[in-house]
Amino acid sequence: MPSPIAHSVSGYVLAKFLPKNLSKNNASHWWNLGNFYPVFVAIFADFDFIPQFITGERFHRGITHTLIFAIGFSLMVGWVMNYFRQSSFKQLFLFTFILYSSHLLLDLFTAGGLGLQLLWPLTDTSFKSTILVFPQVYHSREVFDISNFISIAWELSYSVLIVSILWLWNNFSSSKFYE
Numbered sequence: 001m002p003s004p005i006a007h008s009v010s011g012y013v014l015a016k017f018l019p020k021n022l023s024k025n026n027a028s029h030w031w032n033l034g035n036f037y038p039v040f041v042a043i044f045a046d047f048d049f050i051p052q053f054i055t056g057e058r059f060h061r062g063i064t065h066t067l068i069f070a071i072g073f074s075l076m077v078g079w080v081m082n083y084f085r086q087s088s089f090k091q092l093f094l095f096t097f098i099l100y101s102s103h104l105l106l107d108l109f110t111a112g113g114l115g116l117q118l119l120w121p122l123t124d125t126s127f128k129s130t131i132l133v134f135p136q137v138y139h140s141r142e143v144f145d146i147s148n149f150i151s152i153a154w155e156l157s158y159s160v161l162i163v164s165i166l167w168l169w170n171n172f173s174s175s176k177f178y179e
């Protein structure tokens with residue numbers, strides 16, 4: 001998997017391109033707390049290291065890296081927020097689902113590991129792109145191992161690239177109105 005750097009920056013940038021009018025009224029809501037919500041959703045799947053750490057069983061890249069979990073997670077968030085009547089269920093579901101899926105997509109393009117069992121429980125087949133964009137992060141090696149420096153440098157370059165695209169997009173779309 002990429003480290004949380006690539007996942008969180010992708011969530012941050014992606015959220016800027018998604019429609020913002022999620023609420024039924026224009027009151028400010030909890031996901032408007034800065035950029036916390038999109039970043040949280042984009043890295044959520046990797047919190048599966050916690051049960052793995054506690055139990056020693058293999059959880060990482062398991063159930064949280066399946067489409068069924070992505071749908072369930074997004075439905076639950078949509079339902080909870082709709083229950084409190086603060087948001088449009090459909091919009092929040094889609095917003096969350098797209099951000100959550102960005103995590104799965106990045107993991108598909110990462111070297112190392114067996115891939116993702118995206119369609120579990122329908123099939124146990126593991127999916128992995130043949131074109132790999134991100135190098136493997138070796139969790140078993142030391143933090144300052146050279147391979148981790150390469151991964152981090154690569155992810156930082158990727159992050160700078162997509163933030164630059166966002167910046168250009170923002171400048172382009174705001175300048176259009178004043179010409």
Ligand SMILES: [Zn+2]
Nearest residue numbers: 001045046107
């Ligand atoms: Zn992951």
